[in-house]
Amino acid sequence: MTTATTTNTQRENPRLDEIIAAHQGREAPLMPILNDVQAEFGCVSEDTKRHIAEALNLTRAEVHGMVSFYHDYHETKATLPILKLCRAEACQSRGSEALAAKAEAMANGRAEIESVYCLGLCSVGPNAMIGGSVHARLDEPALEALIREL
Amino acid sequence: MRIAISDDALAIACGADKLAEAFAKAAPDAEIVRTSSWGMQWLEPLVDIDGMGFGPATPGDVAAILDGSSDKAIGKIEDHPFIAKQQRLTFARAGKTQPLSLEDYSETGGWAGLKKAHEIGPEATIEMVTESGLRGRGGAGFPAGIKWKTVAGAIADQKYIVCNADEGDSGTFADRMLMEGDPYCLIEGMAIAGHAVGATKGYIYLRSEYPHAVAKMDAAIKASAHLVSPFELEVRVGAGAYVCGEETSLLNSLEGKRGEVRAKPPLPALEGLFGKPTVVNNVLTLAAVPYVLAEGAKAYADYGMGRSRGTMPVQLAGNIKHGGLYEIAFGITLGELVEEIGGGTDSGRPVKAVQVGGPLGAYFPPSMFHLPFDYEAFTEADGLIGHGGIVVFDDTADMLNQAHFAMEFCAVESCGKCTPCRIGAVRGQETLERIRAGGRGAGAFEALPQMHNAKSAERSLEDEVVLLTDLCETMKFGSLCALGGFTPYPVMSALTHWPEDFGIRETEAAE
Incomplete structure (x- = not known):
């Protein structure tokens, strides 16, 4: 053994x-x-x-x-909850880049914003994933609400 | 009263769980079931009450939907033009059945294909798949029957069926929908493949970004193990590497190694997983097989055009009004898909570009909307069908940005094994940045004594464009796999069709 x-x-x-x-x-x-x-x-x-x-x-x-x-493995543990925001083309075409530009400021020490490339929800973006839960049709207020709940 | 709400990840992301709870509270006597998704994603969460649809519904709509006064009513779902005009073979059960119900599956023709395969034997099964004209739906379009025949002919103590469910392309979600909505269909397809080539073990390599699909497949494999025995199946979850969607990289990852691409030959069909003969097929390829066996090769081959036979589950995504899953025979034009079925952009602005085939696919302008959806036609137009995803962009898109993103994505996701991809993608980003700046002045870096071979004179925009074109050529023909090899498609198509976004005046572009 x-x-x-x-x-x-x-x-x-x-x-x-x-x-x-x-x-x-x-x-x-x-x-x-x-x-x-x-x-x-x-x-x-x-x-x-x-x-x-x-x-x-x-x-x-x-x-x-x-x-x-592999992107999923980390050497050190994140201290804050992680919100993965999709930045792939389909979400880009629906405004994810403008959202991403503001996400960091919104998170403001509450969460860590990571980029992810495609969650497979490509017609209802911008999308995000927190742990195993997925969230679609995000705009600024919706993303802010998500971060507040973390 | 039967109230059906999808438990597809997209429906859940749009609030289906809360909606189902609200219905359970408001209509305690109704039978509330969670089904697969119809694929009309702009209407999710879609409520199906005895065949009549309402969507996109929120908990606030529940009372009005139940008393019949809701303005979210869309009429009979099956008659909706988006559904009625489709030719659903692989997605025949979408929206209708409960994903994990074995009863629903067998009542809707499930296991008939596997039964048939057992009756006619391995050789005749491969013959049928070959005759159906089914080609790999993952992007390469290689005939499935020929691949199977190679594996069947190989002699080994162990063979494998590997399902590539590492659906990383942006704008694609058909694999996810199938695994979440009709998991037994994939299991049946894999069991047929196993029977045909003499493999007793199957792996489904599923990306970690799809936790709902992982849960469904795990549960379905457990529930159906007795039906496919002695064939054994297992889900292996990836770890966020896009390149693992490439088949040899996927095999390395399955073996517990870094997802680095292997040189071919040897073909995976002869030396694949753990060096054994292996069928590597995409989810959609394997899921099309039960239909082929149950209904006959001809029934499948009767759909399509040219050498692209059967149907393609097209995925309408991005800035599109009516996004979702549209399964249709090959041959439909890009314009029909984007304008007529998709309804143009969601933002209401004019369509500027559509990217077909994921991050490695070409961008096409509306002037090319006459292109028929067909492997050969797209290759001829310097593009690819890939996995059948279409991402629509409106006129606010900057195509230089999109080209830059393609290089950036390739640099981030490159496995690092071959030079054109690993270094080319980084140099591509830099070149595009200089193009954005309109060229560069005389280089200080190139003037260093050790850089005696470098050209230190200033470079004009045109010089940079020549460099980029040359680089793309090198990546296209020098890379080991499609990641480095196809990244030039989005870059060059953006440059060719929208030179003005690269700062090139029209007269120059015409020269």
Whole structure:
């Protein structure tokens, strides 16, 4: 059992071991593990990378390569709630750029505004996503209301 | 009374959940069901009361809708011109069934295709798919039957069916709608493919921006496992990389690696997932298969034009009055789709440009609206159908900005493996910025001693345009995959059709 081993560089984290154990028997378990880790902890830290690498018999570089490649994985946890505003062409044609220009000021320390490229709601933009919930037909008051509720 | 409201992500984003709650409170005796979406997205949330439609509805409209005085009434939904004129084969169940109801699925002809495939055997199944003329709906348009035949002919201890559900193109949502609205149809298509080529394991690679689709597919796979056994299915969720929609990058990602593109050959059909023979097909390709098997190859091939057979679920998006899903045989013109069906722009201003085929697709002006929706016709016009998304822009759009965005997007999403894409996209952005500035003065940077090969003289706007054209040529023919290879389409089409937005006077453009 490699999942339970601990090294000097990493603190004990039973939840991380559970996530790894839940996927370890599958084909190519790394990505499902990273998805769950990101969802659960809000980031994939250096310690976590090393721990996962050890558990899956990979190098730390292989795990780090994954984390740095995919936009969804973050090295550090965001301190504020994240609002993802769609900036792809369909939303651009419906005014997302003007909205995005004001979003930062609206968020004003309440939320972190991230860009996302297409939520698949392309005829009712501008659109945004908060966690797993999606919001369409945003204008300034609607976006402001969304941010206030965060 | 049966009140149906969609639980499609778009309907939910427009407030369908709150609306359903309001109806449950106001009409406690009514049967409230959550169905798939009809695809008339400007009317979402659309309420379907015993076949009559009301939309876009808000909780404030509930009382009026129930007492019959609502001005949101659109009449009988099935007779609405947007629906009545469509040829829905893949989306035959849209709006009508509950996505996760196995009962609804089998009552509407579900599993007939899989049954037929089992009856006639793998070879005849592949034959039927080939005869139907079905081509890959992800963008490349490769004949599905030929791909299947290659995989079927390969000898290996394990083969895979991989469904590409990494629908990252802006302006496309047909995959999402199908997975959220009719998940068993995709499962049936994949099971047929598995039976045909001898694969027992299937993966659906689904983008993380589609949490509703992930939940529906997971639930549907669980509920239907006994019906497709011994074929096994699994959803794998992506992590926000656009390039993973490219099939070899997708395979790397499925293997738990960085989503870097692989050089071809070897073809994924021979050495795909984990080096095994693999069918990689788009959601819409696989979802079209049950119809082909159940109704026959000819029934499908009778739709369409030229070498583009069958129907295409066209997605009308962006600044369009009547946006949504419009499934129709190939051959309809761009103008019919945008002007007649789509009703022009939502803003009411004139249409300036439409981008067909996502961020890698060309921009077309209204003067090219005679183009028929057909793979070959679009290729000839220096564009592509891609995944069938059409994004409309009104006359406030600045095409230099759009060209710049195309390069910027390519730079952000490039996997980094090949030079034309990785470096070209960055240089493209810089060149476009200099074009916006009207050229550049004599360069200080190029005057450095180590830059002895660089041209240090000032460059005019025309020089910059020549550079951009040359760069696009290099990217188009030198990139490993469609990301770098097709980014020149939006850039060059913007430059060709709207030179004035690039500061080029008409006389010069004509020369």
